[in-house]
Amino acid sequence: MDRNSTVFPVQLYIYDLSRGMARQLSPIMLGKQLDGIWHTSIVVYGEEFFFGGVGISSCPPGGTMLGPPDTVVDLGNTEVTEEIFMDYLSSLGETTYRGERYRLFEHNCNTFTNEVAQFLTGRKIPSYITDLPSEVLSTPFGQVLRPILDSIHIAPPGGNVINSQNNHS
Known part of the structure; x- marks a missing residue:
């Protein structure tokens, strides 16, 4: 295969954090049906990448405490090289997706996977x-819960935090 036309499969891993309770x-x-409380990640180049309360992390696919995903969606292929992708993640990790920027409703793992995808x-x-937060907030109970939910930072244990120091060895 011509080295210049290498493609890499991209997958979305979907986890129900409520494990069926939602x-x-x-x-x-x-007063409305939610099928799950979704945590998502992107799997590409043999690694799983996700955003949480500690920033952008990676692990072997299915390697967090959440175990294997509930659903895997094939998003297609990318021609972006791993090197370019890691530079992109580094810049995201220093700006938009620093750990302290995490917000359960507005700026979460799903915001990250949507942008990366x-x-x-x-x-x-x-x-x-991506519509789940607005669906929850559109209910009276969602409005009552909002201050509590806003303070929750989800960061599944088992990943390695990606930052600029780690990348340039």
């Missing part, structure tokens, strides 16, 4: 994932 409890608590493949992640 599906059971949401009709009672919110578009960078790599030009495709967005499924809208049922």
